[in-house]
Amino acid sequence: MFKAICTINVYLFKDIPTTMKIAALFSGGKDSTFSVYIAKQYGWDVTHLVTLLPENKDSWMFHSINIHLVDKLAEAIEMPLIKRITKGEKEEELEDLKKILSGLDIDGVISGAIASEYQRTRIEKICYELGIKSFTPLWHKNQELILRDEVDAGFKIIIVGVFAHGFNESWLGRALDKKCIDDLVLLKKRYDINIAGEGGEFETLVLDCPLFKKKLVLDEVSKEWKRDSGVLQVKKAHLE
Numbered sequence: 001m002f003k004a005i006c007t008i009n010v011y012l013f014k015d016i017p018t019t020m021k022i023a024a025l026f027s028g029g030k031d032s033t034f035s036v037y038i039a040k041q042y043g044w045d046v047t048h049l050v051t052l053l054p055e056n057k058d059s060w061m062f063h064s065i066n067i068h069l070v071d072k073l074a075e076a077i078e079m080p081l082i083k084r085i086t087k088g089e090k091e092e093e094l095e096d097l098k099k100i101l102s103g104l105d106i107d108g109v110i111s112g113a114i115a116s117e118y119q120r121t122r123i124e125k126i127c128y129e130l131g132i133k134s135f136t137p138l139w140h141k142n143q144e145l146i147l148r149d150e151v152d153a154g155f156k157i158i159i160v161g162v163f164a165h166g167f168n169e170s171w172l173g174r175a176l177d178k179k180c181i182d183d184l185v186l187l188k189k190r191y192d193i194n195i196a197g198e199g200g201e202f203e204t205l206v207l208d209c210p211l212f213k214k215k216l217v218l219d220e221v222s223k224e225w226k227r228d229s230g231v232l233q234v235k236k237a238h239l240e
Contacts, residue, residue, distance in 0.1 A: 030176065044110075113136045115199075164201035203231075
C-alpha cells in the first residue's frame with residue numbers, strides 16, 4: 001500500500017519528527033480520509049478526527065452531505081472524534097473550528113485540500129493564531145494521480161453528490177474506480193471540471209480503506225435529483 005502514496009508525497013514529511021501530535025479535519029470524503037492514511041503511513045500520531053457539522057448545506061469550508069456518518073467512520077478507524085455544530089456562515093464558521101482546535105493538545109492539523117486557496121489559507125491563519133502547524137499532503141498534486149492512488153491503495157469510494165455540467169443522476173452512488181476516473185478525465189476535457197471535485201463538482205463517501213477496521217455498509221439510500229444536480233442521501237448504514 002505504501003507505494004501508492006509515495007508517488008504523491010515523496011518529500012512531504014522529510015525532516016519532520018514523527019512524534020508530532022496531529023488532528024485531522026475529517027468529513028468522510030476521499031481526500032480527508034486519504035490525508036489521514038498518508039499521515040499514518042509516515043508514522044505520525046493522529047490523535048483526533050475533527051468534524052464541523054454545518055447547518056448551512058452551502059458552507060464555504062465544510063462538507064455537509066451525509067456528514068452524520070462521521071461517527072460510524074470514526075468508529076471504523078478506531079480514532080476519537082471531536083464534533084461541533086457550525087452555522088456554516090462565511091468566515092464565522094472559522095471561529096468554530098478555532099474553538100475546537102484550541103482545546104486540543106496538538107502540534108498541527110492535517111487537511112485534504114488539493115487546490116482551494118480559500119480553504120488552505122484560512123486553515124493556515126487559524127493554525128498561525130494558535131501556534132500550531134498546518135499540513136496539506138495533497139496540495140497541488142496531480143489530481144488524476146491522486147484519484148488513481150486512492151483506488152490503488154484499496155479505497156472503496158462512492159460519489160454521493162454531483163453539481164456540474166456533464167453529470168447526471170447515474171453518477172449518484174457510482175463507485176470511484178478506474179473506469180470512473182477515465183470518465184472524469186473525459187468530463188474534464190469537455191467541460192473543464194476539476195477532476196478531483198475540488199471546485200465542488202462532486203462529493204464522495206469512503207466505504208472502506210486500509211485505515212478501517214470495519215467497512216461501512218449502506219442499508220438504505222435515496223437519490224434526490226433537481227434539474228442538473230443531486231445527492232445520494234444515506235438513510236441507514238452499519239459497520240461490519
